[in-house]
Amino acid sequence: MRARNRAGLLGALAAGIAAVLLAGTASATPTPGAPGVGDPYYPDAGNGGTFISHYDIRLTYNPANDRLSGSTTLLLTATQDLSRFDLDFALKASSVLINSRPATFTNNNGDGELVVTPAVPLLKGQTATVVVSYADDPSTEKVNGQAVWKRTKDGGALGIDEPQSAQWWYPSNDHPTDKGTFDVSIEVPNDMVAISNGTLVRKTQNRAGWTRWYWRSTHPQATYLTSFIVGKYQLNYETTPDGKPFITAYGDDLGDSLDAAKASVERTPEIDEFLASKFGPYPFEAEGGVVTTGIDFSLENQTRPTYGVDNFTSGANTSLIAHENTHQWFGDNVSLGRWSDIWLNEGFATYAQLMWSEHEGEGTAAELAQYIYDSNGPDSPLWKVEPADPGAANQFDNAVYDRGALTLQALRTTVGDDAFFKILRAWQVQHAGKSGVIPQFIALAEKISGKPLDALFHMWLYTTGKPPVGPNNTSVKANVLVKPASYDQIEQTHQFLAEHHAY
Numbered sequence: 001m002r003a004r005n006r007a008g009l010l011g012a013l014a015a016g017i018a019a020v021l022l023a024g025t026a027s028a029t030p031t032p033g034a035p036g037v038g039d040p041y042y043p044d045a046g047n048g049g050t051f052i053s054h055y056d057i058r059l060t061y062n063p064a065n066d067r068l069s070g071s072t073t074l075l076l077t078a079t080q081d082l083s084r085f086d087l088d089f090a091l092k093a094s095s096v097l098i099n100s101r102p103a104t105f106t107n108n109n110g111d112g113e114l115v116v117t118p119a120v121p122l123l124k125g126q127t128a129t130v131v132v133s134y135a136d137d138p139s140t141e142k143v144n145g146q147a148v149w150k151r152t153k154d155g156g157a158l159g160i161d162e163p164q165s166a167q168w169w170y171p172s173n174d175h176p177t178d179k180g181t182f183d184v185s186i187e188v189p190n191d192m193v194a195i196s197n198g199t200l201v202r203k204t205q206n207r208a209g210w211t212r213w214y215w216r217s218t219h220p221q222a223t224y225l226t227s228f229i230v231g232k233y234q235l236n237y238e239t240t241p242d243g244k245p246f247i248t249a250y251g252d253d254l255g256d257s258l259d260a261a262k263a264s265v266e267r268t269p270e271i272d273e274f275l276a277s278k279f280g281p282y283p284f285e286a287e288g289g290v291v292t293t294g295i296d297f298s299l300e301n302q303t304r305p306t307y308g309v310d311n312f313t314s315g316a317n318t319s320l321i322a323h324e325n326t327h328q329w330f331g332d333n334v335s336l337g338r339w340s341d342i343w344l345n346e347g348f349a350t351y352a353q354l355m356w357s358e359h360e361g362e363g364t365a366a367e368l369a370q371y372i373y374d375s376n377g378p379d380s381p382l383w384k385v386e387p388a389d390p391g392a393a394n395q396f397d398n399a400v401y402d403r404g405a406l407t408l409q410a411l412r413t414t415v416g417d418d419a420f421f422k423i424l425r426a427w428q429v430q431h432a433g434k435s436g437v438i439p440q441f442i443a444l445a446e447k448i449s450g451k452p453l454d455a456l457f458h459m460w461l462y463t464t465g466k467p468p469v470g471p472n473n474t475s476v477k478a479n480v481l482v483k484p485a486s487y488d489q490i491e492q493t494h495q496f497l498a499e500h501h502a503y
Contacts, residue, residue, distance in 0.1 A: 030121035033085040035113055037175050041339040041392040042163060044111065046175025047086040051077045054180050057170045060187040060210075061194070061230050063155040069135035072170040075180075076130050078122040085122075088174035088223075089114040090143050090167040091136035098128050112143035112167050138168045152294035153253050156192060156231025160299050160306050163339055163395070166223035176335035177435045179220035187212040188230050195229040197221065197302050199245050199286050200237075217302065219284050220433040222335045225302040229290055240269040240287055247288040247304065254291060260312040264321050265289040271322050274359055275329065275352060280425040283333035283432065289321070300327030300349075318360075319353045326352035329428055337437035342395050343387045343461060344438060347404020348424075354405060369409035369471040372402050378466045388438055388461035407460035409471035414456055415449035423448050 033049025036042070052074050059070035068091070078085075090112050096103045098118045106115040114132070122128055138149035138159070148161040149168045159169040166172045186194035190211050198217035205211050217226075233249040240246045248265055250258060268287055276282050288304040295308040298320060305324035311317050331345035354365035376382040385391075385399035387407065394400075412420040423445045427436065430444070438461070446453050459467045 028081060030081040030083040030123075033080065033082050035086045035115075037173075037177060039175060039338050039340075041395065042175075044113065045088065045164065045339075046173045046178055047088065049078060049080045049082050050085050050173060051079055052173050052178060052180050053077065054182070055170065055172065056183045058185050059169070061157065063157065063189065063192065063230065066137045066139050066151065066157065067135065068138055068169060071131055071133040072172075074130040074132070074171070076128045078124055078126050078128070081124050082118070082122040084115060084117040087114040087116060087130075087132070087171040088112055088164070088167045089132070089134075089171035090141040091134050091138060091169075092141075093132050093134045093171070095131075095133045097131040098122075100129075103130075108141070108143070110142065110144070112164075114171055132171045134171075141168065143167055150294045152231050152251070152292065154232040154251065154293075156294075157228070158230075158292065158294050158306075159226075159228030160295070160301060162224050162299055164224060166226055169228045170226075172223045174223045176222040176224070176339075177337060179222050179335060179433065179435075181219070182217040182221055182226060183214070184217075184226070184228075185212055185214045186228070186230065191232065192230055193233040193235055193249065195233065195235070195249055195290060195304070196227045197225070197304060198284075200247060217285075219302075219333075221302045222332070225300065225332055227290070227301045227304065227306065229292065229306065231292065231294075233290070233292075241273070244282075245286040245288075247286060249288075249290045249292075251292045251309065253293055254309050257309050257312040260315050260317070261291040261307070261309060263316040264312060264318050265291060265307065267318055268321055268325060271318060271356065272325055272328070274356065275322065275326055278352075278355065278421060278424065279326075279329045280428045283328060283428070287325075289324075298324055300324045300331055300345075302328070302332045319356060322352050322356035323349045333428060333433065334431040335435040337435040337440075339392070339395060340389050341437050342390065342400055343404045343407070344436065344441060346396070346400045347387060347407060350401040350405040351408040354409070365409060366413070366472050369406050370474065373406055373470045376402075376466070380466070383466040384464055386462055386464060388457075403460065406471040407457070410456060410460055410467075410473075411445065411453070413472050414453070415445070415451060419449040 033047055036044035037046035039045050054075040056073040059068055061068050090108050092107050093105060093114055096105045096116050101119045103119060104117045108114060148165050150158040159165055164174050166174050184196040187210050188194045190209055194213040196215035198215050201214040201216050203211055203213055232252040236248045238246040246269055250261060254261060268289055272282050272287055284303045286303045290304060290306045291309055293309055296310055298307045298311060311320050326349040330348035354368040357368060358364045382399050382403055385394050385397045387400045387404045390397050390400055426444060442453060442457050
């Protein structure tokens with residue numbers, strides 16, 4: 001009886017599979033996936049025809065010769081019938097397997113595209129396990145003339161940057177609209193530390209002189225937010241007051257700025273608690289930060305921002321900690337739908353600096369915003385770039401940051417505090433783990449406030465020239481230049497952002 005039922009079940013299963021295969025053969029002829037998602041600033045970023053839900057990255061890095069070797073396994077779903085597809089990748093692949101079958105491929109020829117042709121076309125909705133093996137020297141590779149891999153003074157390396165960095169250490173759909181979960185393991189010499197995102201699962205030593213570090217990120221994560229950090233670091237493990245892992249790391253070569261860096265980064269749980277009171281619950285499974293040499297910027301890597309040590313040469317800088325950790329909500333949890341929407345990241349992170357100063361009793365957000373407005377005359381560069389569409393060349397222009405923050409103060413003044421913070425929290429709920437664009441934010445703001453806001457956003461985001469009305473609905477003639485006490489640190493941070501292309 002059991003044998004006959006099993007045979008019947010197998011027969012039905014076989015018939016079902018056959019039906020699926022027949023349906024697949026009856027579909028349109030498979031076509032190549034697009035080499036990019038069509039982002040207006042970076043047309044080749046990301047890839048058409050595929051969605052990647054998970055990355056398992058297993059690498060060995062040898063600092064002695066900058067050699068990176070290993071493999072990345074991608075859990076991929078076809079979103080169309082595919083004859084071939086692209087992956088964003090700057091290094092040289094040695095083999096590609098799709099569902100354990102060899103695939104043909106063409107390596108990066110300076111355009112950052114690994115073009116893969118499966119032995120059998122992938123049908124729309126079909127899942128595939130793609131394994132890319134590689135060994136290369138990341139410092140020698142460029143994409144469209146650009147190189148982002150960085151060597152550090154201690155012999156280590158950094159694979160972090162914005163808007164692209166993943167391509168220099170793993171193949172991906174490198175665009176914020178295609179987010180996945182991650183397992184990252186990196187083997188390095190015993191005197192080095194390997195840091196990535198999320199939680200540290202374990203460390204192993206499987207051969208003399210080498211240690212493998214295992215990191216796991218369980219929430220959707222954009223590729224540019226992943227971290228590859230190898231070097232000599234002091235790694236600290238603590239727990240936040242609400243029980244999350246709190247992992248920080250400080251380079252051994254930070255010099256006199258080490259104490260100032262610690263006095264800033266170690267306050268992250270306190271700052272995140274404040275931010276959560278404004279934006280809603282902290283969205284991820286871990287908190288922390290890394291301070292390093294080798295970069296002159298800071299970046300909001302998910303769960304663990306990376307800070308260039310130069311940010312702390314004048315002392316503690318909690319304003320910057322507030323900025324980068326605001327990105328855990330605005331940029332990481334809710335990512336950009338397209339890179340032209342960068343205001344949704346940087347304007348909000350900058351405004352959070354003003355709110356943090358108010359929390360610290362160093363001038364209200366309204367006072368600070370008014371001072372920025374008053375300090376920049378009609379001919380200031382601040383008014384020459386549209387924050388809602390600054391252009392790729394001006395994507396990180398100061399207008400996106402400071403004028404972007406003024407936009408939020410103007411919105412707050414117009415709709416009132418209750419509606420303003422409801423809007424910010426609702427944005428996080430509606431788009432959690434996904435992406436969003438500016439028109440969606442404007443629509444949400446109008447829905448919650450019940451007010452028409454097109455004119456406000458047009459004036460502050462979509463035009464050049466100094467708005468005739470300040471962020472607190474003050475006229476130009478009535479402005480009195482009063483410098484709040486806390487503005488020195490914010491001004492210092494923003495000057496650093498502008499001079500060093502920091503994020």
